[in-house]
């Protein structure tokens with residue numbers, strides 16, 4: 429059987445013109461090529477069709493099993509369904525800079541499928557096409573002003589997606605400013621982030637009471653007061669404080685609980701101590717925010733940890749690292765040792781990251797077709813990157829925020845040591861300007877071997893995961909990491925630093941490789 433290569437996917441008749449032939453000759457060659465390409469194209473389609481049929485056959489079989497054993501969506505299988513309210517600064521796919529957005533996007537539908545009633549509350553940073561104005565308004569005190577926030581809503585995959593609309597989110601982030609979720613540039617925060625996220629927390633506490641949601645046939649009306657809030661990272665550290673000071677002190681939400689989940693302890697929301705007054709909290713909360721780092725500082729993650737009912741993090745190994753000392757616990761190790769912490773390893777969104785249905789890749793595949801399809805996707809990636817198409821060249825991928833945490837700087841410096849081998853490297857990331865320039869320069873330094881794309885590009889992330897042989901994750905620390913999970917699901921081998929959730933998820937020598945003693949310092 430003829431080998432199918434990705435060059436079939438990229439050959440176009442019009443390439444003839446770019447060879448500079450005169451028009452008549454070009455037309456002739458074009459016609460000749462058209463015949464050849466049609467012929468090749470058909471062979472290629474047949475081959476791909478066969479691969480696709482093999483991939484689909486399993487899905488059809490799975491569907492048939494499902495139909496024989498119907499488990500209607502929403503059936504409660506865990507005894508008692510809970511009312512869960514996830515609150516976060518990001519919620520994929522509407523807003524995402526990394527794993528926080530992925531988790532708020534993927535975990536809630538999984539919880540809903542287990543019979544819980546689930547809502548997410550996150551900011552409305554853009555005019556999301558699929559979320560509608562509920563016309564429900566709430567007034568909350570932010571700093572010394574009364575602000576009106578509006579709720580937008582959509583219902584997807586069993587989850588009520590609630591978006592808090594206020595100029596502090598919408599105008600700042602996309603609007604005309606073209607800036608980012610947390611600040612005007614990567615690594616720079618908006619000066620009023622403590623106020624922006626104070627608004628988010630207060631709106632999130634109102635949402636279960638005021639939104640009359642009837643999207644689902646198992647539940648109706650407001651969620652009410654019997655809820656569990658899952659607060660995520662420092663942006664929601666104020667939530668348990670407001671719950672106690674504004675509601676429970678008045679007999680509201682008496683059964684409500686808060687779980688505070690640490691996705692990355694490196695981000696804590698530290699502000700000058702004088703800012704405590706703009707949070708509108710009673711003085712008795714001062715000690716929960718009080719953080720001594722040589723300056724007078726308040727720390728929102730510190731308060732979230734101390735005021736919540738339960739502290740969680742995204743992997744068991746990271747939980748151990750957090751309490752191991754000042755370095756990995758970023759000076760919150762002492763209070764986490766007191767409260768205790770449970771590490772639950774992150775999952776991935778198996779609907780978004782499914783090679784059998786992924787619309788971002790040219791050919792879908794599963795375990796039965798992976799060996800045939802991956803070389804095609806590798807060549808397709810090489811072609812898209814403008815690299816020489818050759819399935820025998822090893823392709824190494826890297827995707828991630830360009831920050832010291834992810835070790836992209838070390839990777840860029842290590843490239844000269846291995847680039848002489850029969851390999852190519854593709855790096856996708858956004859972040860610090862200097863690091864973006866560092867990866868963009870790779871193409872000039874190694875035109876035949878390396879590409880660095882400083883862009884946030886979800887389709888390309890899928891193509892790199894599917895088309896690479898190896899995915900490198902040389903992080904200095906990594907609370908869980910999702911990229912290695914995506915890689916393993918796509919038959920791509922992760923090579924990871926031995927830190928955090930990478931230790932929990934990549935089984936050395938079986939599902940990938942650990943760097944162990946070669947860890948980045």
Ligand code: ADP
Pocket residue numbers: 525526527528530827828829856857858883884885886889908909910911
């Ligand atoms: P972190 O949360 O620390 O950024 P994770 O590994 O938990 O890291 O999650 C990163 C997520 O963000 C993954 O889904 C990854 O594909 C995505 N991602 C990171 N950088 C980019 C980028 N430049 N373009 C597209 N997706 C990206």
